[in-house]
Amino acid sequence: MPPRSSPGTCLLCKTSIGRIAMLRHSMECLKKSAWPESDGPSFVIRVEGYHTKMFWLLVLARHDATLSDLDRLLRDVWVECCGHLSAFKIYGRRFSSYSGEDDFNEDEESGLSVPLDEVIGPDSTFTYEYDFGSTTILRLSVVGLSAVSPKSQPLILIARNNRLEIPCYFCKEKGEYLVTDWPDDPYQIVICRDCTKKKTEELESESVIVFPNSPRAGVCGYMEEPNSALRWYPAGWQLEDMYPVESEEMLNEIMDNDEDDGYTLLDDDA
Numbered sequence: 726m727p728p729r730s731s732p733g734t735c736l737l738c739k740t741s742i743g744r745i746a747m748l749r750h751s752m753e754c755l756k757k758s759a760w761p762e763s764d765g766p767s768f769v770i771r772v773e774g775y776h777t778k779m780f781w782l783l784v785l786a787r788h789d790a791t792l793s794d795l796d797r798l799l800r801d802v803w804v805e806c807c808g809h810l811s812a813f814k815i816y817g818r819r820f821s822s823y824s825g826e827d828d829f830n831e832d833e834e835s836g837l838s839v840p841l842d843e844v845i846g847p848d849s850t851f852t853y854e855y856d857f858g859s860t861t862i863l864r865l866s867v868v869g870l871s872a873v874s875p876k877s878q879p880l881i882l883i884a885r886n887n888r889l890e891i892p893c894y895f896c897k898e899k900g901e902y903l904v905t906d907w908p909d910d911p912y913q914i915v916i917c918r919d920c921t922k923k924k925t926e927e928l929e930s931e932s933v934i935v936f937p938n939s940p941r942a943g944v945c946g947y948m949e950e951p952n953s954a955l956r957w958y959p960a961g962w963q964l965e966d967m968y969p970v971e972s973e974e975m976l977n978e979i980m981d982n983d984e985d986d987g988y989t990l991l992d993d994d995a
């Protein structure tokens with residue numbers, strides 16, 4: 726069984742600590758950040774999977790950031806697969822991404838262009854749903870207020886869970902990839918690099934992906950988009966620091982290997 730919660734990394738100073746201890750750490754780190762003070766306190770928002778706390782984020786949001794900004798961040802970092810609809814539910818009110826032209830709106834439903842400080846306060850908790858078919862539900866809570874705000878954008882990620890360590894289904898070594906439609910029960914498995922090499926025949930390349938650091942892993946056509954996520958990181962982060970680029974390159978090599986005639990970069994001859 727994977728752990729129910731997982732440690733993470735402070736994106737300001739790159740320290741790795743537990744989920745609960747992270748909040749106090751992050752508040753201290755924000756104080757030392759020399760980021761600008763805004764005309765009102767910013768929200769520190771914890772986001773986590775509704776059914777699992779293995780995946781979590783801490784977000785710093787300017788008080789006047791909109792639900793639309795927050796929706797963009799959640800899509801870029803965690804959930805976007807094929808442009809599904811999304812909605813926040815806050816104190817019984819729904820705020821959704823439907824366009825204003827849709828006849829879909831009911832009385833109690835609003836769009837997303839609402840500033841956060843008009844709908845949430847210091848202890849608010851609320852939910853976010855992405856895709857009303859294979860829905861990913863997230864729980865959000867305001868866990869702190871900070872005098873500082875992100876430098877040049879309405880919201881920024883300040884902490885995030887580390888990549889999960891899930892053992893390979895076959896050999897129990899470090900799992901690296903997710904097979905999203907394994908032709909057996911269970912229909913999704915985590916697999917290591919060596920086992921992927923041994924089983925190229927049984928794996929179709931489109932059904933093997935780098936295990937996503939997201940609660941939407943394995944749902945619909947979800948694949949992590951690290952370049953989109955990186956936009957929400959503080960300055961100084963590179964793709965290689967937050968995404969296993971080498972795992973993806975290796976996967977491409979392994980899965981293309983079938984079609985190579987003649988040369989191979991791999992030393993196994995399965």
Ligand SMILES: [Zn+2]
Nearest residue numbers: 735737738754
């Ligand atoms: Zn820190």
Ligand SMILES: [Zn+2]
Nearest residue numbers: 806807945946
């Ligand atoms: Zn989708």
Ligand SMILES: [Zn+2]
Nearest residue numbers: 893896917920
């Ligand atoms: Zn293995």
